[in-house]
Amino acid sequence: MSNSVHVAIAILYQNNQFLLQLRDNIPNIVHPGHWGLFGGHLEPGENPDIALQRELLEEIGYIPLNLLKFGCYPDAQAVRHVYHAPLTVELNQLVLHEGWDMDLATIEQIKQGSRHSQKAEGVYPLVPTVQKILLDFQKSKLSEN
Template sequence: MSNQAAVAIAILYRQDKFLLQLRDNIPGIVYPGHWGLFGGHIELDETPDVAVKRELLEEISYSPPILSKVSCYTDAQVVRHVYHAPLTVELNQLVLSEGWDMSLLTLEEIRQGKAYSVKAAQVRPLGLPHQQILLDFIDKFSRNFT
């Protein structure tokens, strides 16, 4: 049996911006104080498809009309099942239930690997795996995000 954690995460986009969560800045969590994609651990006996939908409802009270699997990223610690969906509501219609902040980041902010948070009142870095996943996605679907 593998010691890898399994997570399901979602790339949510609106026009040419991407919704990211600023993770809480507390010791002991993965990438504290970093921007990352919404999602989380896959529960026992739960499929990645079910997990990503549950996590989006728990974290931002959002249920995408369409959710498609993009890819799977695996390293020594974690298997990340990556999905994508359009964000079909305004940011103020989302309810942030987990994390420090959320924001629609531009392509430039993603490429730079950092973005300003209103709630933190400072520029915070993107988690490196999340930045790479977004850059790969943008590259793959560049005709939609340029």
């Protein structure tokens, strides 16, 4: 797995809803036009905690105070270091710097596997791995803290 791509992603939650990013619909990225979590690639030698803080600042201009490790999800595509934290600001206080849209999704929408985007004017699927991670997280009951 040492040659695998490593990414750090964040489950940010508020009022039993989860912050999702609608990925740009461009063909040269992984999962274009899919809802995913904010975060990104680790730079060479970078710690996942630091990488996630850097990515969140770049993508939405926000770093949660208490990012805690939830788990690690390796597959053929990437090793995903997953963290979680409450979203302590209103959605309109975040500034989307990367992606097509962002919104909060209910667990019902996550189970359904797709979510409407007003900005992108359509219904878009969740990245399957992200759906699994969020359902695992919901089952773990960490989201109720």
